[in-house]
Amino acid sequence: MEASALGPARRGRRRTRAAGSLLSRAAILLFISAFLVRVPSSVGHLVRLPRGFRLTKDSVKIVGSTHFPVKVYVMLHQKSPHVLCVTQRLRNAELIDPSFQWHGPKGKIVSENRTAQITSTGSLVFQNFEESMSGIYTCFLEYKPTVEEIVKRLQLKYAIYAYREPHYYYQFTARYHAAPCNSIYNISFEKKLIQILSKLLLDLSCEISLLKSECHHVKMQRAGLQNELFFTFSVSSLDTEKGPKPCTDHNCEPSKRLFKAKNLIERFFNQQVEILGRRAEQLPEIYYIEGTLQMVWINRCFPGYGMNVQQHPKCPECCVICSPGSYNPRDGIHCLQCNSSLVYGAKTCL
Numbered sequence: 001m002e003a004s005a006l007g008p009a010r011r012g013r014r015r016t017r018a019a020g021s022l023l024s025r026a027a028i029l030l031f032i033s034a035f036l037v038r039v040p041s042s043v044g045h046l047v048r049l050p051r052g053f054r055l056t057k058d059s060v061k062i063v064g065s066t067h068f069p070v071k072v073y074v075m076l077h078q079k080s081p082h083v084l085c086v087t088q089r090l091r092n093a094e095l096i097d098p099s100f101q102w103h104g105p106k107g108k109i110v111s112e113n114r115t116a117q118i119t120s121t122g123s124l125v126f127q128n129f130e131e132s133m134s135g136i137y138t139c140f141l142e143y144k145p146t147v148e149e150i151v152k153r154l155q156l157k158y159a160i161y162a163y164r165e166p167h168y169y170y171q172f173t174a175r176y177h178a179a180p181c182n183s184i185y186n187i188s189f190e191k192k193l194i195q196i197l198s199k200l201l202l203d204l205s206c207e208i209s210l211l212k213s214e215c216h217h218v219k220m221q222r223a224g225l226q227n228e229l230f231f232t233f234s235v236s237s238l239d240t241e242k243g244p245k246p247c248t249d250h251n252c253e254p255s256k257r258l259f260k261a262k263n264l265i266e267r268f269f270n271q272q273v274e275i276l277g278r279r280a281e282q283l284p285e286i287y288y289i290e291g292t293l294q295m296v297w298i299n300r301c302f303p304g305y306g307m308n309v310q311q312h313p314k315c316p317e318c319c320v321i322c323s324p325g326s327y328n329p330r331d332g333i334h335c336l337q338c339n340s341s342l343v344y345g346a347k348t349c350l
Contacts, residue, residue: 062081063084063091064156066155069136069157069159071159071314072158072160073312074126074133074161075129079127080125082119082125083123083137083160085102085139085156086122090143094145096147097142097144098142100141102118102124102140104135104137115128115129131344132344134162135344136159137157137159139155139156140154141155141156161315161320161323161344162345163315163320163321164302164318165254165318166301166333167300167331168236168258172234172235173294175229175230176189176228176289177228177288178229179285181216186229189286190210190231194208194233196268201261201264201265204237204260204261205237207236207237210231212230213230213232215230216228228289229286235261236258237261262295269293299317303347304321304327305322305335306322306328306332306334308335321344322344322345325337325339326341327341327349
């Protein structure tokens with residue numbers, strides 16, 4: 001990943017100082033920057049690749065077809081839409097003496113079932129959809145178009161899938177001019193940086209995770225050999241419903257909290273540049289290199305789930321449970337082929 005470098009004049013202003021004093025200056029600079037959040041800013045050369053997370057919602061009531069299984073998507077642990085035991089043509093027609101019988105992966109479904117209920121009009125409704133409920137469901141419909149006509153019989157199939165929201169987050173990279181790579185002050189600075197970022201996002205219930213920190217020697221034209229810290233960290237939303245502050249309004253949605261967190265982090269790094277530019281003194285030993293902040297938006301699915309816009313065009317950004325013949329062993333984004341997998345939601349290929 002390329003990142004713009006500091007000009008030779010600016011990067012050549014490094015001076016030898018006592019290590020303790022240098023670390024103190026860098027920490028103070030970070031603390032000042034973290035709390036100046038009122039200044040509007042934009043980060044130069046920032047790669048922005050966010051996309052709004054929107055699930056394609058099925059209608060409240062879903063009709064069947066006699067030609068192919070109709071796909072139905074139910075969020076894990078949630079109530080399903082009403083799955084009707086009629087076709088689109090019969091939906092508003094009069095049916096004389098209709099009879100409905102539902103069968104699922106575990107056999108016949110009775111109306112007294114706790115998790116799957118059959119309404120008086122033959123609709124199938126799940127109250128708390130679990131992974132194990134995914135599969136093919138068949139409704140056998142019998143009815144008379146009129147009193148005089150003979151009984152007609154239809155067989156309607158539905159492929160019902162559990163799905164989950166993706167585990168989505170921002171991944172940032174940034175570079176800092178550093179002390180010598182074997183210096184303990186780089187490690188102390190790294191910890192301080194993560195502490196400040198975590199405190200900055202505390203009210204948003206977002207979590208900072210350091211993914212990688214490396215020190216490298218970088219040769220700059222007409223500036224000699226420089227030491228640089230390469231930071232990679234992620235910002236993800238916590239489940240506020242399990243935390244001390246339950247989510248009570250739309251602003252608690254993970255995507256909105258992440259967007260606010262992204263803006264705060266942009267301001268944080270931009271303000272470091274502004275403060276350094278106003279300094280009359282020499283630059284500290286450790287400081288942010290202007291223009292090196294980069295960001296990407298990442299989606300990941302939980303094990304046993306994956307995205308597939310070709311197979312699930314009505315739910316393109318859903319993490320849909322892996323069908324038999326596929327599996328997802330880790331937090332990837334796709335279900336992988338596995339001919340020996342015979343269950344929904346497989347995490348291994350056996």
